[in-house]
Amino acid sequence: MIGLLETGSGFWSAIIWVITVLVIGYVVIYIRNKGEDSYKKDSEQVKPFISGNPEGSKEGSHLSASHIYWGFTEALKGYYKPLIKMHTGNINDYSSWIVTVTVIVLIIIGVS
């Protein structure tokens, strides 16, 4: 476990990993200690700067997945609005859509 493990395509050594983690940890702690430590806890100094505005609730500032493609839906608003209206949640409406579209497709196939 502690010794060197030859894998054929390299080697594995737990000791090297432990030393690496310790060195990186030391560097991280060193950099952290060089930072500003005189700020007052439980004051505005620990809150984010939002141009002087108060920090909103975490829920209010949550970014949902749909925000990622906001520009896409905004640009195609004219197309999406009627589609959203069609989504009534009523299975009878969906069935009638299937029947209607099938009829139209069959007519097109029959005519051509």
Next chain:
Amino acid sequence: MKLNKYFKKSLWVFHLNTGSCNGCDIEIVAGLTPRYDLERFGIKLVGSPKHADVLLVTGPVTEKMADRVKRVYEQVPDPKAVIVVGTCGTSGGVFHNSYILRGSVDKLIPVDVYVPGCPVRPENIINGVLQAWVKLEKLRESMKAVPVE
């Protein structure tokens, strides 16, 4: 090379406009242009009060800005100094009796240096910043004597 005993580290300044007409703001920018070039002394404007040593306020405080001034002041780490640039921030200036004003800056936050003028000359702003710097270094020395909890 040290210019004097107070020039120990760079001074970072956060500029806050609380309702200024932009006259003083333009003069602050003039202080950064090659003619005066404050940045050669390490004095520069920063984008967040959390990075600043000095809060530089221009303009009288409007009702909308009153809470924001206090919040931004609290977000500047200690030790800090506040400079008010311009007559409006100092006393309200020509807008002193406006219905939309809360008043001068010192009605909301403690002010260390006043730089009156309408607008202020860049030389006066530089003088004000240096006065704030001296005050800040003295404050730092006193804070070293009494460590922050």
